[in-house]
Amino acid sequence: MKNERCDIVIVGAGAVGCAIAYLLSKAGLQVTILEQDSIGSGSSAHATGLFTLLGSDFSDGPSFEMALASHSICKTMVPALEHETSIETLFQHKQAIRLALDQEDKDMIQSMGTWQSRYLPIRWLSATQCHQMEPRITKKVIGGMLEPDALQIDSYRLTLALAKASEQNGATIKFRRATKIKHHKKKVTGIEVPNGEIECESIILATGSWSNLFSDQIKYPIFVEPLKGERLILKMNGKPLPLFLGSPKGGHIITRKDGLWSIGSTGGRDDDDQSGKPSSAINYSPSEEARLDLLQRAVMVMPCLENAQVVQQLAGSRPATPDRKPLIGSIPTWEGLYLATGHTARGVHLSFITAKMIHDFILGSGNQQLFNYEAFSPARFNASRKLDYLEDSPIFEG
Numbered sequence: 001m002k003n004e005r006c007d008i009v010i011v012g013a014g015a016v017g018c019a020i021a022y023l024l025s026k027a028g029l030q031v032t033i034l035e036q037d038s039i040g041s042g043s044s045a046h047a048t049g050l051f052t053l054l055g056s057d058f059s060d061g062p063s064f065e066m067a068l069a070s071h072s073i074c075k076t077m078v079p080a081l082e083h084e085t086s087i088e089t090l091f092q093h094k095q096a097i098r099l100a101l102d103q104e105d106k107d108m109i110q111s112m113g114t115w116q117s118r119y120l121p122i123r124w125l126s127a128t129q130c131h132q133m134e135p136r137i138t139k140k141v142i143g144g145m146l147e148p149d150a151l152q153i154d155s156y157r158l159t160l161a162l163a164k165a166s167e168q169n170g171a172t173i174k175f176r177r178a179t180k181i182k183h184h185k186k187k188v189t190g191i192e193v194p195n196g197e198i199e200c201e202s203i204i205l206a207t208g209s210w211s212n213l214f215s216d217q218i219k220y221p222i223f224v225e226p227l228k229g230e231r232l233i234l235k236m237n238g239k240p241l242p243l244f245l246g247s248p249k250g251g252h253i254i255t256r257k258d259g260l261w262s263i264g265s266t267g268g269r270d271d272d273d274q275s276g277k278p279s280s281a282i283n284y285s286p287s288e289e290a291r292l293d294l295l296q297r298a299v300m301v302m303p304c305l306e307n308a309q310v311v312q313q314l315a316g317s318r319p320a321t322p323d324r325k326p327l328i329g330s331i332p333t334w335e336g337l338y339l340a341t342g343h344t345a346r347g348v349h350l351s352f353i354t355a356k357m358i359h360d361f362i363l364g365s366g367n368q369q370l371f372n373y374e375a376f377s378p379a380r381f382n383a384s385r386k387l388d389y390l391e392d393s394p395i396f397e398g
């Protein structure tokens, strides 16, 4: 490969890297995406693509404001993307219920509801009201919080659409591993790939679970660790669900737009828990334990799923940070080096706002920031990098 030049190199063609490439190429910048494997082959191909706001991933303040902003951008960007690329992303809007199966769930959901209701018109439903909306929910349910407008998309198709639209805007995708950041006194000058180098002004590391492999090289700790997650795709006779279901102990149950069902996802107490392991040791093997656990949890919420047929088991790796929030922004003491990673269980949902934030950091926001971007600064952690929340997260709702 001859040495080449562009404005921005984005390392990683997952949902996050491709969303950034889409916005920056649309703004007229010369963008190159480097991908060591194939488009969406990391976490993004394995995600449910569910955008609910009520789960445990978002907290009061900038975290929730960011999630809301991404939700809103997604609703206008996805139809435009589908139009530009002719890729059908299986995008759908539905109401969602976060179900309480016991008093502990109810207390937690209602306590979060006290602040969530400042942002969203949510409403508590009795068990009878839950059954009126979906009679197949277990009789053991004791109520649920109704979210008026949740979204779901096929995350792999979304990533492909973002990549295709970026190419249509003039971006280049190269299937090469980024090996070394080139710089002069910590000002980015380019990036090395096997057999060549690309000169550029800025580099964005959208490298998901592999991000910490750059820590030594840049002498800055990137607090991202791989966190395995598995989910199942099912075929079920009977009507599709009219809404998305989630519950703290049961995870999600949804019917996709193609008629298949998705249940999941396993979380921090996997037997194959990868926290603390280097990103180079990512485990993508589906496990029998996860399959049985997921089926058992789903049947606990919807007993009729006992008759469903498993058609696919997906095992991926979430790029997890100690506080479950992403790392977005420039790396202190460097010029032209940015992180857009660590989105943990919400990277597909947050890919839209991440792209907007990186766009604003590089090109200026033009208007006021929608929320405090500083809350996601890579500089927010001190020496601790323990993923404390794993102990309470046997299941993730996405």
Ligand SMILES: Cc1cc2nc3c(=O)[nH]c(=O)nc-3n(C[C@H](O)[C@H](O)[C@H](O)COP(=O)(O)OP(=O)(O)OC[C@H]3O[C@@H](n4cnc5c(N)ncnc54)[C@H](O)[C@@H]3O)c2cc1C
Pocket: 011, 012, 013, 014, 015, 016, 017, 034, 035, 036, 037, 038, 039, 040, 041, 042, 043, 044, 045, 046, 047, 048, 049, 050, 051, 176, 177, 178, 179, 206, 207, 208, 209, 210, 211, 228, 229, 230, 231, 264, 265, 266, 314, 315, 316, 317, 318, 319, 340, 341, 342, 343, 344, 345, 346, 347, 348, 349, 350, 397, 398
């Ligand atoms: C089972 C499961 C369910 C999930 N459900 C949801 C959900 O419902 N909603 C949601 O929002 N999120 C969900 N997630 C989380 C979501 O998948 C991630 O947060 C998101 O995909 C992260 O996107 P990314 O682009 O940062 O990372 P990735 O998709 O992992 O992309 C990173 C890319 O960088 C490439 N790369 C790394 N290093 C290099 C290098 N040196 N050179 C070149 N390329 C490199 C990798 O090959 C990879 O393709 C789920 C995850 C799992 C596992």
